[in-house]
Amino acid sequence: MNPDQQRMEKIVSLCKRRGFIFQSSEIYGGLNGCWDYGPLGVELKRNVKDYWWRVMVRERDDVVGMDGAILMSRAVWRASGHEETFTDPMVDCRTCKARLRADQIGEKKQCPSCGGKDLTEPRSFNLMFKTFVGATEDDDSVTYLRPETAQSIFVQFKNVLDTARKKLPFGIAQIGKAFRNEINPRNYIFRSREFEQMELEYFCRAEEGMKWLEYWKEQRLKFYENIGIGRDKLHVLTVPDADRAFYSKGTYDIEYDFPFGRQELEGVAYRTDYDLKQHQEASGKPLDYFDEETKQRFIPHVVEPSAGVDRTVLALLCNAYDEETVTDEKGKSETRIVMRFHPRMAPVKVGVFPLLKNNDQLVSKAREIVALLRPQMNVFYDETGAIGRRYRRQDEAGTPFGITVDFETLGEKDPALRDTVTLRERDSMRQERVKIGDLLQLLLARVS
Amino acid sequence: MNPDQQRMEKIVSLCKRRGFIFQSSEIYGGLNGCWDYGPLGVELKRNVKDYWWRVMVRERDDVVGMDGAILMSRAVWRASGHEETFTDPMVDCRTCKARLRADQIGEKKQCPSCGGKDLTEPRSFNLMFKTFVGATEDDDSVTYLRPETAQSIFVQFKNVLDTARKKLPFGIAQIGKAFRNEINPRNYIFRSREFEQMELEYFCRAEEGMKWLEYWKEQRLKFYENIGIGRDKLHVLTVPDADRAFYSKGTYDIEYDFPFGRQELEGVAYRTDYDLKQHQEASGKPLDYFDEETKQRFIPHVVEPSAGVDRTVLALLCNAYDEETVTDEKGKSETRIVMRFHPRMAPVKVGVFPLLKNNDQLVSKAREIVALLRPQMNVFYDETGAIGRRYRRQDEAGTPFGITVDFETLGEKDPALRDTVTLRERDSMRQERVKIGDLLQLLLARVS
Numbered sequence: 001m002n003p004d005q006q007r008m009e010k011i012v013s014l015c016k017r018r019g020f021i022f023q024s025s026e027i028y029g030g031l032n033g034c035w036d037y038g039p040l041g042v043e044l045k046r047n048v049k050d051y052w053w054r055v056m057v058r059e060r061d062d063v064v065g066m067d068g069a070i071l072m073s074r075a076v077w078r079a080s081g082h083e084e085t086f087t088d089p090m091v092d093c094r095t096c097k098a099r100l101r102a103d104q105i106g107e108k109k110q111c112p113s114c115g116g117k118d119l120t121e122p123r124s125f126n127l128m129f130k131t132f133v134g135a136t137e138d139d140d141s142v143t144y145l146r147p148e149t150a151q152s153i154f155v156q157f158k159n160v161l162d163t164a165r166k167k168l169p170f171g172i173a174q175i176g177k178a179f180r181n182e183i184n185p186r187n188y189i190f191r192s193r194e195f196e197q198m199e200l201e202y203f204c205r206a207e208e209g210m211k212w213l214e215y216w217k218e219q220r221l222k223f224y225e226n227i228g229i230g231r232d233k234l235h236v237l238t239v240p241d242a243d244r245a246f247y248s249k250g251t252y253d254i255e256y257d258f259p260f261g262r263q264e265l266e267g268v269a270y271r272t273d274y275d276l277k278q279h280q281e282a283s284g285k286p287l288d289y290f291d292e293e294t295k296q297r298f299i300p301h302v303v304e305p306s307a308g309v310d311r312t313v314l315a316l317l318c319n320a321y322d323e324e325t326v327t328d329e330k331g332k333s334e335t336r337i338v339m340r341f342h343p344r345m346a347p348v349k350v351g352v353f354p355l356l357k358n359n360d361q362l363v364s365k366a367r368e369i370v371a372l373l374r375p376q377m378n379v380f381y382d383e384t385g386a387i388g389r390r391y392r393r394q395d396e397a398g399t400p401f402g403i404t405v406d407f408e409t410l411g412e413k414d415p416a417l418r419d420t421v422t423l424r425e426r427d428s429m430r431q432e433r434v435k436i437g438d439l440l441q442l443l444l445a446r447v448s
Numbered sequence: 449m450n451p452d453q454q455r456m457e458k459i460v461s462l463c464k465r466r467g468f469i470f471q472s473s474e475i476y477g478g479l480n481g482c483w484d485y486g487p488l489g490v491e492l493k494r495n496v497k498d499y500w501w502r503v504m505v506r507e508r509d510d511v512v513g514m515d516g517a518i519l520m521s522r523a524v525w526r527a528s529g530h531e532e533t534f535t536d537p538m539v540d541c542r543t544c545k546a547r548l549r550a551d552q553i554g555e556k557k558q559c560p561s562c563g564g565k566d567l568t569e570p571r572s573f574n575l576m577f578k579t580f581v582g583a584t585e586d587d588d589s590v591t592y593l594r595p596e597t598a599q600s601i602f603v604q605f606k607n608v609l610d611t612a613r614k615k616l617p618f619g620i621a622q623i624g625k626a627f628r629n630e631i632n633p634r635n636y637i638f639r640s641r642e643f644e645q646m647e648l649e650y651f652c653r654a655e656e657g658m659k660w661l662e663y664w665k666e667q668r669l670k671f672y673e674n675i676g677i678g679r680d681k682l683h684v685l686t687v688p689d690a691d692r693a694f695y696s697k698g699t700y701d702i703e704y705d706f707p708f709g710r711q712e713l714e715g716v717a718y719r720t721d722y723d724l725k726q727h728q729e730a731s732g733k734p735l736d737y738f739d740e741e742t743k744q745r746f747i748p749h750v751v752e753p754s755a756g757v758d759r760t761v762l763a764l765l766c767n768a769y770d771e772e773t774v775t776d777e778k779g780k781s782e783t784r785i786v787m788r789f790h791p792r793m794a795p796v797k798v799g800v801f802p803l804l805k806n807n808d809q810l811v812s813k814a815r816e817i818v819a820l821l822r823p824q825m826n827v828f829y830d831e832t833g834a835i836g837r838r839y840r841r842q843d844e845a846g847t848p849f850g851i852t853v854d855f856e857t858l859g860e861k862d863p864a865l866r867d868t869v870t871l872r873e874r875d876s877m878r879q880e881r882v883k884i885g886d887l888l889q890l891l892l893a894r895v896s
Contacts, residue, residue, distance in 0.1 A: 016607075016611075017611065018611055019512075019607070019608065019611030019612055022604055022607045024516065024517040024519070024520055024521070025520045025521035025523070025524055025603060026603070026604070026607065027603055027606070027727065027731040027733040027735075028521040028523035028524060028527075028603070028730075028731055029521065029523075030521070031517070031519060031520055031521045031581065031591070032581070032582075033581075034517040034519050034520070035517060036514060036515065036516040036517055036600060036604055037514060037515040037516075038514055038604070038607060038608060038611055038612075039512035039513055039514060039608060039611065039612045039620075040611075041514075041515070042513040042514050042515040043513065045515060046501075053494075058822070058826055059822055059823070061818075061829055064467075064487035065487055065490040065491065066484060066485060066486055066487060066489075066490050067484065067485040067489070067490040067493060068472065068484040068485075069472040069479070069482040069483060069484055069642050070625065070627075070642060071472070071479060071482050071627070071641065071642050072472055072473045072479055072482070073472070073473035073476040073477065073478070073479045075473070075476035075477075076473055076476060079476075090583060099583035099584060125583060129579045129580070129581075130579060130580065130585075131577045131578060131579045131593070132577070132578065132629075133479065133480070133481075133577075133629065133641065134480075134629070134631075135538060135547035135573060135629075135631055136547060137578075143479070145579070145593075152484060155473060155474070155475055155476070156470055156474070156484055156486070158475070159464075159467070159470045159474065159486060160467065160486060160487060163464075163465065163466055163467030163486055163487065163488075164467055164486075164487045172487075177518065177625065179519070181580075181581065181582070181583075183582075183583055193519065193581065194517050194518060194519050279475065282476075283475040283476055285475040287475075370509075374506070374507055375507070378506055381509055
């Protein structure tokens with residue numbers, strides 16, 4: 001195992017041990033390519049989604065949100081081209097009946113399972129999950145779990161335009177699940193069969209498409225910086241002409257150096273008017289825009305920043321994981337594992353610890369502090385174990401601040417210290433004495 | 449059409465006209481039983497879910513969250529009993545081949561489509577959507593879209609227990625999509641094929657089960673009150689023994705008077721230890737709890753408050769819709785349609801209106817106010833049309849407050865009124881003069 005693989009193993013292990021991520025249906029042997037988020041993972045994921053929604057929708061005049069169903073009419077996937085072309089090349093082994101992805105059979109053209117060479121010609125395997133809506137299981141009742149959220153937006157373009165009364169340029173944003181029946185799910189939650197997307201379709205005039213492509217690439221880079229993934233960790237790949245969808249006039253991939261390699265976090269694609277045109281033609285319903293100033297009707301162009309929620313969570317986990325050697329109170333060296341999440345993203349913002357759990361005054365003071373902070377941020381109360389161990393547990397959870405209520409707080413030694421607590425900062429492990437009355441403002445400024 | 453049906457029609461019409469809810473895949477004729485949330489609807493739904501998460505998870509020491517995958521191993525649905533018994537009785541018409549729900553064929557025992565009487569015996573139709581995971585479509589690759597979120601929690605009980613270090617009683621909460629292939633989706637978003645649940649599984653000792661059932665019923669009633677559905681609009685049905693699941697020792701339905709009848713908003717069920725026992729037996733993995741005090745191992749009992757997101761949204765819409773006759777400035781009577789949402793739930797908290805859009809000073813002052821408020825709440829800026837029409841548009845959207853920037857704000861008439869605005873309250877239509885500097889505090893206190 002190389003150091004990158006070792007690092008990845010440690011991250012996966014911490015995620016299970018601390019309740020970030022579990023294998024779906026684990027007690028039944030798991031379901032390949034599906035994952036469940038545990039108590040810390042769900043908060044981390046919520047923070048990613050909430051921050052995206054805040055900066056992409058709520059703080060902008062030119063973007064509105066929507067939330068479309070996962071199940072859509074089959075006609076959507078015919079018009080979008082997914083039914084015909086959203087495929088991977090597959091090969092069957094006639095000897096052992098294994099089904100293989102054509103690019104996995106290697107140069108020797110033999111089955112990796114049985115070594116047999118009697119393989120079928122490659123044929124297309126559609127990556128959409130099929131299901132049946134209604135009481136019969138026939139061709140008329142077939143539909144698919146959406147393989148991307150974007151098409152929900154395109155087919156509701158006219159409804160949103162008519163009700164939200166926006167003028168170009170404007171965007172429609174959505175966060176939601178999508179599904180792809182990957183032949184080979186891999187790299188933990190990076191390429192899974194069930195995943196969540198955060199997509200914006202930003203509609204504009206044709207002549208401004210390239211400008212908005214640049215704008216959104218920059219905005220999205222800022223987003224990752226604002227959640228703690230520095231610009232130096234990100235790479236912008238200008239997707240070459242040959243690799244772009246045929247209708248795209250320009251695409252950037254924003255990539256991150258995962259332990260398993262440099263991989264795409266987000267694509268920012270200038271999709272032209274392809275999608276709306278396809279749906280207008282297939283549905284026979286007008287999906288055009290009326291420009292009140294020029295009195296022209298036209299189909300807008302669109303720039304799409306499309307981010308993966310799970311990929312962003314994974315990047316945050318990989319980015320945050322750190323080990324360092326520290327010396328404890330007794331002079332003993334030990335390894336400290338610490339998740340250095342940006343405070344804005346951290347699942348828990350602050351741990352509150354009474355020094356002793358058997359002392360009513362300490363406990364009741366700590367409870368007061370919890371009650372003070374909880375309406376404004378996620379607080380974790382912990383009264384068990386030595387204080388050093390409690391700090392370490394929160395280091396692993398990535399909690400940026402710890403508050404300890406001790407005998408000083410009760411004013412037993414020095415009346416001037418009454419109603420002060422120890423505030424410990426996760427990354428530096430520095431401790432300072434802070435008045436309880438100052439805590440809320442001080443913490444709010446650092447975590448929001 | 450009776451008055452209740454008329455009222456429902458009006459609500460549905462407003463929801464489409466104002467962008468709360470659209471039919472899924474509408475441009476392709478729709479997909480029966482699936483709905484998309486538009487710009488206002490998605491914010492309303494987010495407010496419901498965020499408030500639930502806040503009071504059920506973040507503000508409690510005894511509850512943690514999780515977020516499980518929609519796709520789970522088929523073994524989960526075998527163990528839970530869903531594969532065998534989650535069915536509706538179906539009948540085929542041999543004459544016209546229609547498939548019917550057995551309870552729809554009426555007393556005459558004839559086909560409602562063709563009138564034929566040659567019907568098959570009723571047989572069971574499973575309501576779970578089937579799909580295939582992996583490259584082959586055979587029995588081994590079958591699984592289902594989850595028909596409820598609860599089972600995700602039960603199968604991860606041990607992982608959450610081990611990582612979150614909670615002691616009984618404690619709960620695991622989840623918000624997520626579920627799917628049921630209803631033969632007859634009906635009542636708008638009330639009974640749809642794709643829907644969202646907010647479920648808490650609250651684990652406790654057997655002897656405390658009935659106590660926690662009462663506790664959670666009361667908590668959940670308070671929740672609805674806190675989002676604007678008064679106690680007088682809610683009804684608690686004690687589900688009779690014969691109608692309860694065989695393993696349940698007690699179930700309350702919290703019902704609301706929808707225009708189409710009194711229907712269940714939420715079920716609060718004492719499910720005993722049935723679910724965990726089923727999964728322990730089927731998986732062979734221990735799902736018990738070790739009590740450090742008594743040194744006993746046992747399978748906890750569980751009380752489940754299970755709410756529907758879409759049903760709650762629909763109740764809020766029905767509860768909010770109001771029409772009243774008002775007299776305008778010119779003495780003309782007109783009907784005002786107003787959505788009287790609780791400010792906490794309202795999709796938009798405040799509208800900001802410069803009196804004239806052609807006056808730079810008014811517009812720039814209004815923009816300043818938007819910038820002031822937007823980091824803290826959802827703001828809508830509108831500069832087009834007469835001010836009365838802008839108010840009416842926000843009345844229909846349910847926006848509780850409107851701020852108008854006029855010439856008084858610029859201090860043109862009375863210097864003492866400089867930097868004050870008109871604050872209009874949606875329900876009473878009362879207007880008061882408020883200093884811009886006081887706006888944020890004043891509004892925050894009323895909308896959070």
